[in-house]
Amino acid sequence: MDPKISEKAWNPELxxxxxxxxxxxxxxxxxxxxxxxxxxxxxxxxxxRPWHIGAASHxxxxxxxxxxxxxxxxNVYFPIGIDRNGLPVxxxxxxxxxxxxxxxxxxxxxxxxxxxxxxxxxxxxQIMKSLGISGGIKDHYRxxxxxxxxxxxxxxxxxxxxxxxxxxxxxxxxxWVSGTTIADAEITYLDLPTKLVYMKFSVKDSDEKxxxxxxxxxxxxxxxxIIVNEEDERYINLVGKKxxxxxxxxxxxxxxxxxxxxxxxxxxxxxxxxxDQNDVALFxxxxxxxxxxIGLDGRMTEAAGDYAGLKPKQARTKIIEDLKSNGFVEKIxxxxxxxxVSERSKNPIExxxxxxxxxxxxxxxxxxxxxxxxxxxxxEMHKQTLMNWLDSISIDWPISRRxxxxxxxxxxxxxxxxxxHVPEPGKYYxxxxxxSPIKNCSKCGATDFVGEERTFxxxxxxxxxxxxxxxxxxxxxxxxxxxxxxxxPQAKDIxxxxxxxxxxxxxxxxxxKPWSEAWIMGYGLDEKGMKMSKSKGNALDPIPVIERxxxxxxxxxxxxEVNQGYDFRCSxxxxxxxxxxxxxxxxxxRFLSSFPIIESxxxxxxxxxxxxxxxxxxxxxxxxxxxxxFFIPAIAIREFTWNLFAANYIEMVKARAYGIGFxxxxxxxAIFTLHKVLSTILKLLAPITPFITDHxxxxxxxxxxxxxERQAESxxxxxxxxxxxxxxxxxxxxxxxxxxxxxxxxDSISIDIPENLIEFKKDFESMHNLS
RNA sequence: GGGCUCAUAGUCCAGGUCGGUUAUGACGUCGCCCUUACACGGCGAAGAUCCGGGGUUCAAAUCCCCGUGGGCCCA
Numbered sequence: 001m002d003p004k005i006s007e008k009a010w011n012p013e014l015x016x017x018x019x020x021x022x023x024x025x026x027x028x029x030x031x032x033x034x035x036x037x038x039x040x041x042x043x044x045x046x047x048x049r050p051w052h053i054g055a056a057s058h059x060x061x062x063x064x065x066x067x068x069x070x071x072x073x074x075n076v077y078f079p080i081g082i083d084r085n086g087l088p089v090x091x092x093x094x095x096x097x098x099x100x101x102x103x104x105x106x107x108x109x110x111x112x113x114x115x116x117x118x119x120x121x122x123x124x125x126q127i128m129k130s131l132g133i134s135g136g137i138k139d140h141y142r143x144x145x146x147x148x149x150x151x152x153x154x155x156x157x158x159x160x161x162x163x164x165x166x167x168x169x170x171x172x173x174x175x176w177v178s179g180t181t182i183a184d185a186e187i188t189y190l191d192l193p194t195k196l197v198y199m200k201f202s203v204k205d206s207d208e209k210x211x212x213x214x215x216x217x218x219x220x221x222x223x224x225x226i227i228v229n230e231e232d233e234r235y236i237n238l239v240g241k242k243x244x245x246x247x248x249x250x251x252x253x254x255x256x257x258x259x260x261x262x263x264x265x266x267x268x269x270x271x272x273x274x275x276d277q278n279d280v281a282l283f284x285x286x287x288x289x290x291x292x293x294i295g296l297d298g299r300m301t302e303a304a305g306d307y308a309g310l311k312p313k314q315a316r317t318k319i320i321e322d323l324k325s326n327g328f329v330e331k332i333x334x335x336x337x338x339x340x341v342s343e344r345s346k347n348p349i350e351x352x353x354x355x356x357x358x359x360x361x362x363x364x365x366x367x368x369x370x371x372x373x374x375x376x377x378x379x380e381m382h383k384q385t386l387m388n389w390l391d392s393i394s395i396d397w398p399i400s401r402r403x404x405x406x407x408x409x410x411x412x413x414x415x416x417x418x419x420x421h422v423p424e425p426g427k428y429y430x431x432x433x434x435x436s437p438i439k440n441c442s443k444c445g446a447t448d449f450v451g452e453e454r455t456f457x458x459x460x461x462x463x464x465x466x467x468x469x470x471x472x473x474x475x476x477x478x479x480x481x482x483x484x485x486x487x488x489p490q491a492k493d494i495x496x497x498x499x500x501x502x503x504x505x506x507x508x509x510x511x512x513k514p515w516s517e518a519w520i521m522g523y524g525l526d527e528k529g530m531k532m533s534k535s536k537g538n539a540l541d542p543i544p545v546i547e548r549x550x551x552x553x554x555x556x557x558x559x560x561e562v563n564q565g566y567d568f569r570c571s572x573x574x575x576x577x578x579x580x581x582x583x584x585x586x587x588x589x590r591f592l593s594s595f596p597i598i599e600s601x602x603x604x605x606x607x608x609x610x611x612x613x614x615x616x617x618x619x620x621x622x623x624x625x626x627x628x629x630f631f632i633p634a635i636a637i638r639e640f641t642w643n644l645f646a647a648n649y650i651e652m653v654k655a656r657a658y659g660i661g662f663x664x665x666x667x668x669x670a671i672f673t674l675h676k677v678l679s680t681i682l683k684l685l686a687p688i689t690p691f692i693t694d695h696x697x698x699x700x701x702x703x704x705x706x707x708x709e710r711q712a713e714s715x716x717x718x719x720x721x722x723x724x725x726x727x728x729x730x731x732x733x734x735x736x737x738x739x740x741x742x743x744x745x746x747d748s749i750s751i752d753i754p755e756n757l758i759e760f761k762k763d764f765e766s767m768h769n770l771s
Numbered sequence: 772g773g774g775c776u777c778a779u780a781g782u783c784c785a786g787g788u789c790g791g792u793u794a795u796g797a798c799g800u801c802g803c804c805c806u807u808a809c810a811c812g813g814c815g816a817a818g819a820u821c822c823g824g825g826g827u828u829c830a831a832a833u834c835c836c837c838g839u840g841g842g843c844c845c846a
Contacts, residue, residue, distance in 0.1 A: 009811060278846080384775060385844070391774095392845060493843080523843080560797085561783080566776080567842070574783070576811095577798055583811045591808030635785075639796070650808080735814055745806045745814080 004593035004699060010586040012550025015691040019132065022694075027705055028134040030077050032478060037074035038485035039066055040466040040515055041135060042498070043081030043143060046120030047088035050541035052532065053570050054524020056127055057558040060551075061521060061630060062489045063133045064559065067687035068625045069486075070134075071711040077482055078135035079469040082124065084117045084144040085406045086458035087178065091345060092116055102179060106404055106432065113405045117144070127542055131551045132690050134707070141468065143461045146428040149407040151468055152461045154425030155509055157410060159359065164508060165399075167420070169355045171273075171280045171290075172398060173340070176298030177347040180402040181356050192339045192348075197320060198266060198330040201226070204242035204251060210235070211266040211330050217323065218315035219272035221248050221304050222291035224283070227257040228268045235268060245270075246328040247319065248305070257282065274351035276340065281394075294350050312350070357409065357454075358396040361504055365390050368503055371513045378627055379565040382492055382520040389496035397501070399457045406455030408432060414441035415448035426473075463501035466514040484512050487628075489519040492565065519628055522567040532570070540570050552689035553579045559634035559688045564627070581638055582692055585681070588646055589696045592674050595657060597701070601672025602665060605720075605759035609727070610649040612720040613640065614677050619714050621684050630688055637684050645677055648728055655766035662762075675700075683712045726757055734768045 022028065041062060044055060066078040090101055093113045101109055121142075129137055141148060159165055172181045198213045212226060223245050228235040235254070242251045260269045271282050273290040283290055295301045300315045302308050307315040323329045340349040369390050377383040400409055410429040411420045421438045423429055429437070431451025440447055464472075470483040490498060499518060506514035525532065532539045546554050557578040562568040603611060617640040624632025653670040656662045662670075679701050686693045686706045697706035734751055743749060748769045753761055764770060 003808075005808095008809070381775070388774060388845070496844080525842085563784080569783075571783080571798090574798065580811050581797095583809070587809035587812085589808085594808080631784095635796080643796085646808090647813085654808095732814085739803075739815065744804085 003590050005586075005590040005696075008587075008590075010550075010552075010582050010692055012548075012553070014695055015130075015132070015550050015552065018691045018695050019129070022132075022134075022705070022707075025705070027707060028078070030075075030136065032077075032481055033075040034481065035075060036077050036482050037069045037487075038077045038466075038470060038482045039069075039079070039135070040469065040485045040488040040502075041078065041080055042490045043083040043141070043462065043465060044124055045083045045086070045088065046117055046124055048092055049120065049123065050539065050543065051120075051124050051127055052524065053540040053542040053545065054532070054568075056131060056542040056546070056554070057524055057562060057568070057570070058489075058491060058521050059128055059133055060131050060555045060558045061562065063131065063135070063690075064555070064630050064687045065487065065489060065519065065628050066134055067690060067707065068628060068711075070707065071683070071687060071709065072625075073710060077469075079141065080128065080133065080135040080137050081141040081143065081465065081469070082117075082121050083458070083462055084121070084142050085456075085461050087180075087345060087403060087405075089113050089117055089120075090403060090405050091178075092120075101404060109404055114144075123543075127546070130546055131555065134690070143458075143465075144405075144407075148461065148468055150426065150428040151464060151473065152407045152456065153410040153427075153429055154473065155464055155467070155505065156456070156460065157422045157425040159508060160422050162508070164360050166358055166360070166396075167355060168358055169353050170358075170395070170398075171351045172354045172356060173342075173349045174296070174352040174354060175342040175345055175347045175349060176296070176352075178342065178345045178403065181354055181398055181400065182342055182349070194335060194339070195316075195320070196333040196335045197323070198332065199246055199323060200328050200330055201246060201270075202244045203238060204244055208238075210238065210243060210254075210268055212268045212270050213266050213333075214270055215335075216272065216275050216312075216316070217319050218300065218304070218307060218312050219275050219293050220245055220270070220319065221307075222272040222274065222293040223248075223250075223252060223270045224273065224288040224291070225252050225271045225286060226254040226268055227260045227271055227282070228254065229260040230256040232260070232267050246323060246326065255286070257286075274353070276351065280351060290353070292353055294352055296352065296354065298350065356398045357400040359399050359504075361393060361397050362395070364504065364507070365393055367507065368500070371503055371507060374513060375515065376517045378517065378519045378629065382495060382518070382565055385492065385495040385520075386500060389500055397457075397504075399460050400454045401457055402453075403455055406458060407461055409452045409454050409456055411452040412436040412438055412449040413452070414444060414446050415450055416446040417441060417444040419443040420452075421449070459497055459501045460505075462498055463505040464509075466502060466506060467509065472509075483510065483514075485515045487517040487519055488515040489521070492520045492522055495520065520565050522562070522565055524570050525567050540572065545572065545575060549575055549579055550582075550691070552691045553582055556581060556634060556689050559630035560638065563631050564629040581642065582689065584642055584646060585685075585692065586696075588641070588650065589678060589700065591650070592678050593700055595671045595674065597675055598668050598672040601669040603669050603673055604666060604763075606649070606652055606763045607669050607673040608718060609720040609723055609760070610645065610673060610677060611715075612717045613644055613724060614680055615714045615717050615719075616721055618680065618684065618712050622711075622714070625687070625711070633684060634688055637681060641681055644724070644728075645681070648731055649677075650674070651731070652760070652763040652767045656763060661766055666762075680712045682706060683709055723757065723760075726754060727760065730754060730757060730764070731767075734770075738768075 066076050070076045090113060093116045094100060096116060097112055125137060125140065175182055194215050196213050196215055197217045198211050199217065200209045201212055202209055226243050238254050239256055241254055243254055244251055260267065271279055273283055274280060291303050292301055293303050294312060298311060300307045300310050300312065304315065307319060310318065341347060342349060372383065372386050408430050410423055410431060412431055413420050419441055421442065423437045432453045434451065436449035436451065438449060466483065466485045470485065471478040488499065502514055554575060557575045560578065561574060617636050620636040621633035624630060656666055656670040657674060659667040682693045682697050683706065690707060694706045734749065737751060738745060738747065738749055746769060748771045750771050753764055
């Protein structure tokens with residue numbers, strides 16, 4: 001009998017043929033039904049080359065969610081988008097063309113950004129395609145399209161009209177190199193070397209001196225109080241006294257506060273407006289009058305006296321000189337200081353009072369907590385990340401940015417009275433270059449307007465992804481049947497941004513939570529467990545890996561390596577060895593393809609045993625698939641296929657399947673069981689490795705795609721798994737015995753079969769040539 | 772400083788809720804074997820004080836407490 005499958009190994013190039021078949025038959029096209037299962041797929045951001053291999057793994061797993069849901073009989077809507085707004089592409093473009101955004105004409109700069117985005121996007125789309133992502137790739141959306149931006153703007157206008165947006169001047173995190181405000185969620189910290197200056201302050205009407213250490217002496221002009229810890233005996237007698245600030249000669253009071261650490265510096269801390277977040281909080285708490293020492297241009301203001309006009313770093317050098325020459329310096333330490341920087345540009349942050357638009361969030365924390373607790377998290381532990389974030393929210397969300405590549409804030413201001421006006425929702429507006437659609441000022445009646453130049457925080461765009469994909473405000477029927485969506489898959493690092501902001505915005509706009517489940521994935525680390533980055537040189541490019549090994553190998557690696565919600569290591573060696581399992585599956589199928597398909601059979605004890613183990617595997621897989629945890633089925637299927645089915649069962653029934661020394665009925669039972677097991681394995685694996693399973697399925701079992709099948713269900717066979725251990729141990733015993741006697745595996749040997757296993761006697765005898 | 776999380780062979784990982792044989796499997800290593808599905812294979816072997824300390828218990832990888840070390844998040 002010739003096998004239907006002739007090639008000796010699974011060739012990843014076959015994936016292209018399978019892909020073509022899927023495309024030609026529009027296998028994954030979505031059409032609206034009464035009940036739909038909508039996936040709020042994360043639109044990835046093209047920030048540079050190569051695309052992160054962890055992201056490729058992430059999207060593979062999201063695709064497994066879609067396929068699992070389809071095989072559970074759901075009508076799956078799996079849109080694909082690309083997020084194209086924001087700072088990273090601006091930085092990428094500045095670097096690529098060696099230009100600076102503010103020195104470039106706005107329209108020209110936007111064109112260059114768009115060009116960069118197109119290149120990077122093409123690569124990501126190609127990777128998604130070759131990974132077999134079964135979503136809307138060919139009609140993927142973009143967050144910078146007119147349609148998307150129009151929705152961002154009209155949802156803003158909606159919230160504006162509801163009074164959820166306001167303008168306020170507040171201390172804000174300001175990245176003066178990029179020239180923009182950033183939200184708390186976008187700040188990260190770097191340990192940078194800096195000078196800790198110990199300065200002598202004098203106590204008023206006394207000869208006493210007090211030493212105060214600071215890394216920001218240039219902010220002396222903004223110093224409004226000195227704090228010490230209430231348990232610090234060194235200073236307790238000074239509390240309430242006046243202290244003279246060096247250089248400025250202003251007087252401030254010394255107070256106690258628990259945030260002063262006895263161990264840091266001298267234990268006494270000068271509190272300056274906007275030195276850091278803690279200072280801002282203290283100013284609010286102690287109701288101190290603020291001094292603006294640093295301006296929007298990143299330079300010292302008039303308040304800094306002689307230092308006005310200097311950059312903070314220059315001012316620091318100069319003031320240290322002046323302090324020294326006046327005898328105010330006790331000593332200077334070189335220390336490493338945790339400095340707040342912009343997560344994206346890595347520029348140091350200054351806290352500067354600025355006028356920005358805010359979206360109210362403080363009043364809604366409780367509501368968000370309630371909504372959050374209704375959402376099922378996979379795995380549960382990541383719900384805590386959201387809850388922790390909700391606990392730490394202390395100000396409303398600043399949503400305006402002084403950058404170019406983003407959705408424009410749709411506001412025009414009256415030239416004579418400055419009253420802001422929003423246009424009618426539904427269109428895409430670019431106030432920086434368009435005529436005002438408003439003709440008369442509602443306040444003073446004037447007719448001249450000036451457009452807002454700022455753009456939105458990118459999370460304003462991405463936080464409405466579930467509304468955009470469900471055609472909110474565009475197709476009522478579609479929206480009703482797809483929203484709230486079923487599931488939000490995403491990475492764990494953006495819980496406090498994307499997940500939270502989406503919850504907030506969607507609740508404000510629709511009164512409902514955007515999804516019932518959230519599926520959170522960990523980070524892809526390098527093989528040593530370090531974060532991958534281009535600068536460290538440990539980034540792994542997914543394209544050559546996928547080309548060399550094929551998508552299925554990569555996907556199976558992802559499923560079997562990534563425990564749900566935890567960080568995972570990306571080792572090429574591990575990926576390589578995963579390929580062996582697909583070879584095994586291929587060769588098992590190749591062997592079975594030499595036997596006819598038999599629809600039914602009368603299983604013998606051995607057959608019943610493997611069917612019973614198969615049932616256990618189905619149950620195990622189901623446990624994983626229900627939670628969209630692919631680690632569980634991947635491991636279960638590999639164990640079963642390799643260690644029980646191939647190594648033991650197939651060897652036991654090989655002779656029977658060939659009909660050598662067995663009745664036709666016994667032979668057919670073996671062939672029936674072999675196919676039964678293999679076809680079930682293929683279905684169980686289909687969400688994880690869609691290419692090889694579909695290829696084998698269509699070669700052996702059907703002219704329709706396996707991806708139209710329902711997932712296998714356990715058939716409650718009699719449980720014979722108590723024999724498993726004894727069977728495998730008996731087989732091992734015979735192999736060992738032959739080995740130690742120097743016999744070949746086909747040589748005859750005499751070994752007693754244990755009493756318990758007597759039912760399997762005939763298969764054992766033919767397998768081992770027992771005499 | 773706070774939170775989350777992890778720690779089991781050279782490497783990765785299962786088991787941990789619900790304590791009880793000889794601690795699961797894979798990769799890698801070594802040895803033997805081309806046995807007609809598969810050398811991208813088969814069989815076998817070596818390899819683990821289950822991070823440290825204490826407690827509960829007849830019994831702890833598992834439960835509790837205190838540490839130590841990593842990763843992430845927030846101040």
